[in-house]
Amino acid sequence: MSRSTFFLLLFAATSLHGQFILNGEAVQTDNSCYRLTRPEDWAAGSIWNPDKISLDESFEVVMDIYLGCKDQDGADGIVFGFQPVSTSIGAAGEGIGFQGIAPSLGIEFDTWQNFNLLDPEYDHIAVISNGNLNHASASTLAGPVQASADDPNIEDCNFHSLRVSWDAAGKRLKVYFDCELRITLEMDIVNQIFGGDPEVFWGFTSATGAANNLHQVCFSYTSFQDQIPDVVLCPGGQVQLRATGGSSYSWSPAEGLSNPNVANPVASPARTTTYTVEVRDVCGIPFYDDVTVEVAGNPVFFDLGPDTSLCEGQTLVLDASSSSSSYEWNTGQTGPQLTVSQAGRYAVTITKTDTFCVAEDFIFVGSTPLPNAALGADTTLCEGQSLLLRATFDEGELRWQDGSTADTFRVRSPGRYELTVSNECGTVSDAINVSIESCREVYIPNAFSPNDDGRNDRFYLYDGGDVREIKTFAIFDRWGNQVFLRTNIRPNDYQNGWDGTFKGKPMNPGVYVYFAEIAFRDGHSEVRSGDVALLR
Numbered sequence: 452m453s454r455s456t457f458f459l460l461l462f463a464a465t466s467l468h469g470q471f472i473l474n475g476e477a478v479q480t481d482n483s484c485y486r487l488t489r490p491e492d493w494a495a496g497s498i499w500n501p502d503k504i505s506l507d508e509s510f511e512v513v514m515d516i517y518l519g520c521k522d523q524d525g526a527d528g529i530v531f532g533f534q535p536v537s538t539s540i541g542a543a544g545e546g547i548g549f550q551g552i553a554p555s556l557g558i559e560f561d562t563w564q565n566f567n568l569l570d571p572e573y574d575h576i577a578v579i580s581n582g583n584l585n586h587a588s589a590s591t592l593a594g595p596v597q598a599s600a601d602d603p604n605i606e607d608c609n610f611h612s613l614r615v616s617w618d619a620a621g622k623r624l625k626v627y628f629d630c631e632l633r634i635t636l637e638m639d640i641v642n643q644i645f646g647g648d649p650e651v652f653w654g655f656t657s658a659t660g661a662a663n664n665l666h667q668v669c670f671s672y673t674s675f676q677d678q679i680p681d682v683v684l685c686p687g688g689q690v691q692l693r694a695t696g697g698s699s700y701s702w703s704p705a706e707g708l709s710n711p712n713v714a715n716p717v718a719s720p721a722r723t724t725t726y727t728v729e730v731r732d733v734c735g736i737p738f739y740d741d742v743t744v745e746v747a748g749n750p751v752f753f754d755l756g757p758d759t760s761l762c763e764g765q766t767l768v769l770d771a772s773s774s775s776s777s778y779e780w781n782t783g784q785t786g787p788q789l790t791v792s793q794a795g796r797y798a799v800t801i802t803k804t805d806t807f808c809v810a811e812d813f814i815f816v817g818s819t820p821l822p823n824a825a826l827g828a829d830t831t832l833c834e835g836q837s838l839l840l841r842a843t844f845d846e847g848e849l850r851w852q853d854g855s856t857a858d859t860f861r862v863r864s865p866g867r868y869e870l871t872v873s874n875e876c877g878t879v880s881d882a883i884n885v886s887i888e889s890c891r892e893v894y895i896p897n898a899f900s901p902n903d904d905g906r907n908d909r910f911y912l913y914d915g916g917d918v919r920e921i922k923t924f925a926i927f928d929r930w931g932n933q934v935f936l937r938t939n940i941r942p943n944d945y946q947n948g949w950d951g952t953f954k955g956k957p958m959n960p961g962v963y964v965y966f967a968e969i970a971f972r973d974g975h976s977e978v979r980s981g982d983v984a985l986l987r
Contacts, residue, residue, distance in 0.1 A: 471498040472538045484669040487657035495548045499538035499654035504675050506641050506649040509619045511738045513672040515610040519664025525606040526563035526662040533651040548656030552582035554645050562606050573603035578636050593636040600631040630734030671696030679742040685751040688810025689719035697730035718744050748806030760817035762876035766792045776801045794818035822872040824881040833890030833973035838862040847874025890973040892917045898984040901951035911948030918942040923968040951985050960987045
């Protein structure tokens, strides 16, 4: 399949979402993730930050990129680019949404081999300039190299970690893919690419052509943006700091923090403090951010109280009342009080309207269900059987009718059995009546008269529900000769009863012996035997 056809696309559909201008197919999928193209032919999408950055300053960008699931027929890729031209430029097909943009610097993640561009056969990374993706030209500044150190294919339905680092003083650009350093470019980018102007837009472009793939990018950290905003804290208050994008966190100084080794410690310093957090990404590489908690304004004192739990149907009034304050709850409500009836995390931020300092507090509210003591309906057991009663409850105390407190109770005799369960929300009881009966009752006549008068004409077993199956039913004469046999029959079965004949001939009146192997409903089998009189 050729990729030689491309066209310049000026995105008509442009919108601002979050921190980026979205063009073409690009959409924001959550707070930090963007879909650049759907898996459709001849699609293009880009996201550009509307605020220029300066390449005279070093930066770190940590993110995950997704190149789709199609390998042999998947295309075309993603470009992470810098350019001072526009926030709505892109080219589809082999241009990967970046071709023709000049001046520019781009890091391409190309998943289609375009022979006319001298692409290698493996999915590759290259640093290119001025929107020229032809690797035979001087516009390829570094690479192409295989994108993954371990696999020539990165269209594998997985997100891949990407880290781009720019050392402005050393004029050194590094690209890490899946925790491996894949490309290093040492170059005076500002002067050699951008004519001495360090101010550029930054963003991502992507495109498909006659083949396609799903292209996505998710940001963990960028030093272009203030990740953790500074805050003015009211004296006596607290505020929760929030770092993102890492697998581990370490804050310093630890003074005034609830826990210096979590992403979101609660800060309550007594004086203005600048905290630095070291965040390590999935590759174990650190990056850093600072936040200043300025302590100023009028003191504030409020407390939502310790974490607690509600019983079903209960409500709890959370009170954050403080003079000269405005209130914002994480439920979207405003006002000093919030009535809650469901489990969850509830947080409030109050702002002192006279000094504009803030303070926060939060509380976790659990839910305690009412106790449950359901033992089921009254029941009847067969002799020799037992019943295991089981208490099903989340928490609390239980007691059986005999004072025992185990989770289960084994019933082996008839009677009334009761369970009482109690917790902080109440006490409930339930009872079950258990009776015991024989489950092996069967009636076997001692005589029958096969005279076709419609009464006792055949000899068979009668049952009221205890017999599951008659495995064998045999009858013998006084000399031990078998004159009748049936196997695997049901009780109350007239057709399979003995009609008093043997080989079609009536047998003489007299006493005969029967043997019956019977399987009962309680799972047991027995052999019953005896005499039956044949009357004429």
